[in-house]
Amino acid sequence: MILTVDVGNTRIKASVFEGNTALENFIFEKNELEEKIQKILKKFPNCSDLVVASVGSIEKQSFLTFENQLKVHFFSHEDVFPFHNKYATPKTLGIDRMILAAGAALQFPKQNRLVIDAGTCITYDFIDENDNYLGGAISPGLRLRYESLHNFTARLPLLTLEAPETYIGNSTQQAIHSGVVNGFVYEIDGFIDEYRKEFLNFIIILTGGDADFLAKRLKNTIFANSNFLLESLNQTYQYKIDND
Numbered sequence: 001m002i003l004t005v006d007v008g009n010t011r012i013k014a015s016v017f018e019g020n021t022a023l024e025n026f027i028f029e030k031n032e033l034e035e036k037i038q039k040i041l042k043k044f045p046n047c048s049d050l051v052v053a054s055v056g057s058i059e060k061q062s063f064l065t066f067e068n069q070l071k072v073h074f075f076s077h078e079d080v081f082p083f084h085n086k087y088a089t090p091k092t093l094g095i096d097r098m099i100l101a102a103g104a105a106l107q108f109p110k111q112n113r114l115v116i117d118a119g120t121c122i123t124y125d126f127i128d129e130n131d132n133y134l135g136g137a138i139s140p141g142l143r144l145r146y147e148s149l150h151n152f153t154a155r156l157p158l159l160t161l162e163a164p165e166t167y168i169g170n171s172t173q174q175a176i177h178s179g180v181v182n183g184f185v186y187e188i189d190g191f192i193d194e195y196r197k198e199f200l201n202f203i204i205i206l207t208g209g210d211a212d213f214l215a216k217r218l219k220n221t222i223f224a225n226s227n228f229l230l231e232s233l234n235q236t237y238q239y240k241i242d243n244d
C-alpha cells in the first residue's frame, strides 16, 4: 500500500493506493499535516511507502519524521520522469505539473495530451505523442480571482463561488460572478480551441479542486478526474521504482 500526498498551495490532499486502486481520499490543512498522516497510517498500517509532491511551503524535512515507520519519497527534479522535458527552465517547472505530465504519459501512451489543473492556479500542460513535454500556461484559479478582485480594490466585496445567471451581470454581485466564472470558462474553452488549431487530435484531462464545477460548463465535453494528480503520483512512483 502506498500513501500519496499532494501539498498544494491551498490545502493538502492524500490518497491510499492498493495497486492502482485508491482506497480512500483525504483533504486537510497544512497545520494538520503530521496529525492527519499519523491517523491515516493508523487506519492503513500496511502502507509501506509515503510519496510526496509539494509545491506548497511544506519542505522535505516535515516528512522525515515518518521515516521510522515507512519508506519516504519526496519527488524532485532529480527523479526520472517518463517524458522529455522541453521547458526552457526545467528546474523551475512545478513538481505538480511534472507529475501530471508523467501521469498523462503513462496512462495515455502514444497520443497528444492536454492536462488542465483547475486548482489555486489553473495550469495547462501539453505532452505530445512522442512524449515531449512542451509547456503550457499558468493563470489564476477561481478562488484566486474572487480574492484578488476584493483584495486589490476598495469597493468589490469578497464573494464565494456561485454560477452566474447570465453573462450580462446586472448587479455588482452578478457582474463579479459573471467576470470570474464566465471568464474562467471562456479562458479554458479558448485555450482548447487554440490547441485544436495546432494539433489534430489530443485527449484532455481536467483535474483540480474546481474540475467538477467546470466540466459541466465547458463548451468542450471533457471528462473530469479530480484525483488525477494523486493517481499520477502513484503511477510515477511505480515508474521510478521500475526505472531507477
Ligand SMILES: Nc1ncnc2c1ncn2[C@@H]1O[C@H](COP(=O)(O)OP(=O)(O)OP(=O)(O)O)[C@@H](O)[C@H]1O
Pocket (backbone or CB within 6 Å): 007, 008, 009, 010, 011, 012, 055, 096, 118, 119, 120, 121, 141, 142, 143, 144, 161, 208, 209, 210
Ligand atoms: N474547501 C475548499 N477550500 C479551498 N478551495 C476549495 C474548497 N473546495 C473547493 N475549492 C476550490 O478548489 C480550488 C483550489 O483547488 P485545489 O484544492 O485543487 O488547490 P490546491 O490544494 O492549492 O492545489 P494546487 O496547488 O495543486 O492547485 C479553489 O479555486 C476553490 O474554488
Ligand SMILES: CC(C)(CO)[C@@H](O)C(=O)NCCC(=O)O
Pocket (backbone or CB within 6 Å): 009, 055, 092, 093, 094, 095, 096, 097, 121, 123, 138
Ligand atoms: C503553477 C503552480 C503554482 C501550480 O500549482 C506550481 O506548478 C508552481 O509553483 N510552478 C512553478 C512555475 C512553473 O511551473 O513554471
Ligand SMILES: [K+]
Pocket (backbone or CB within 6 Å): 117, 118, 119, 120, 121, 122, 123, 208
Ligand atoms: K494547480
